[in-house]
Amino acid sequence: MHASAQPHPRLDAAISHLADLIGFDTTSAYSNLAIIAHLRTFFAELGAEVTVLPDASGEKANLVARLGPADVPGIVLSGHTDVVPANAKSWQSDPFCMEQRGSRLYGRGTCDMKGFAACVMAAAPAFAEAELKRPLYFCFSHDEEVGCLGAPAIARHLAELEVPPALAIIGEPSEMQLINGQKGKIAMQVTVHGEGGHSSFAPQHVNAVxxxxxxxxxxxxxSRRYEREGPFDHDFSVPHATALATIVEGGVATNVTPDSCRFIFELRSIDQEAASGDMQALINEVEAALLPEMRALAPAASIEWQEIFSYPAMGDATASAMFKQLESILPPRGGKVSYGSEGGVFEIDGGIPSIIIGPGSIRQAHKPDEFIEIDQLGQCLAFFDELDDWMRR
Ligand SMILES: [Zn+2]
Known part of the structure; x- marks a missing residue:
């Protein structure tokens, strides 16, 4: 891969696709059916075999489009269609109307991760014209940003194909470096049910807060124990699991002992298997330490644990057969990342080894004035050129 002085011949197409995609307000709280319809039309017109996978509500859908033969193992290019919310007041321009300023394109989703989708769309006509020796699966999911809710249905769909794909490339922003690991996450809501009353009688109560x-x-x-004792994987910038509370709510008045308190916490793990075991160990430890003393005062007191969502860590795909075949055209390695992606879902639910390669920087994601450097789109298109050559061989 090289960054050439000449702009990539398909760069204008990618920018124009990106402007279209940014125009769909696909904040996770809203339906994504309009953008899915847009993608469906686009890929159907190229002659791809297109499958739309609606969710149970009918308000959301995933899309899978295949170019090339179905009877040999292929490669997945995958992105999510949803974006995190944008508070327009803190933006310099309309977050859902792409604006170019200098070398950057601004808009919600430009880097996370419609920039990747725009490059896929710009490259797709060339893939469609080519005599592909292997299939390419273009996958677009819903609700990644709220816990990878859409991807499991895509992964299961692919796993059930007669010949499932052998490698997934997830286009999360990695500045076009190859990422071969990603942490998993479990998000939990905890409700402490105590016993309240006038706070002057506090010793008789179970104070939920x-x-x-x-x-x-x-x-x-x-979390500090993970930091001291590991397990460690120094390919991650934070080389161990982490745990922290992120939201707390409880209490009603200055003079009432609170009988209820709700909080949310997360556990980010480096290990696919260890996460649920670690979570159960934490729950056991908390309940053994606190429940007897709570119940001594109020027999009905309890601690309620509710999983909000979880997604698995993405393991290292570099030993897989398809990775080894593709390795010569892949960009340089950039380690492992602590943010979430659908890679672990493809791996666990679909049995498809996964890596992350995508344009833009995660530092610009989830912020006001999200942008992508135009050069990043050029680099992504150059990578797709190499992939195109390889797919014809
Ligand atoms: Zn993303």
Missing amino acids: EYAARIIAMIGER
């Missing part, structure tokens, strides 16, 4: 604070402290202690 106080017990929540003690649980939160134990979660923090567990």
Whole structure:
């Protein structure tokens, strides 16, 4: 891969596709059916075999489009269609109307991750014209940003094909470096049910806020234990699991002992298997330490644990057969990342080894004035040229 002085011949097409995609407000809270219809028309007109996978609500859908033969293992190019919310007041320009300023394109989703989708669309006509020896699967999911909710249906769909794909490339922003690992996450909501009353009688009550604070402290202690004792994987910039509380809500008045407190915490793991075991160990530890003392005062007191969502860590695909075949055209390695992606889902639910390669920087994601450097789109298109050559061989 090389960054040439000449702009890539398909760069204008990619920019124009990106402007179209940014125009769809696909904040995760809203339906994504309009952008899916747009992609469906686009890929159907290229002659791809297109499958739309609606969710149970009918308000959301995934899309899978295939170019090339179905009877040999192929490669997945995957992106999510949803974006995180944008508060227009903190933006310099309309987040859902792409604006070019200098070498950058601004808009919600420019880097996370409609820039990748735009490059896929710009490259797709060449893939469609080529005599592909292997299939390419273009996958677009819903609700990645709220816990990878759409991707499992895509992964299962691909796994059930007569010949499933052998490698997935997830286009999350990696500045076009090859990422071969990603942390998993479990997000939990905890509700502490205590017993309240006039706060002047506090010793007779089970103060839910106080017990929540003690649980939160134990979660923090567990995180510091990961930091001290590992397990470690130094390919991650934070080379161990982490755990922290992120939202707390409880109490009603200055003179009432709170009988309920709700908080949310996350566990980010480097290991696919260890995460659920670690979570159960934490729950056991908390309940053994606190429940007897809560129930001594109020027999009905309880701690309620509810998983909000979870997605698995993405393991290292570099030993897989398809990776080895493709390796000569892949960009340089950029380590492993602590943010979420659908790679672990493709791997666990679909049995498809996954890597991340995408344009833009994660530093610009999820912020006001999100942008992508135009040069990043050029680099992504250059990579797709190499992929195109390779797919014809
Ligand atoms: Zn993303």
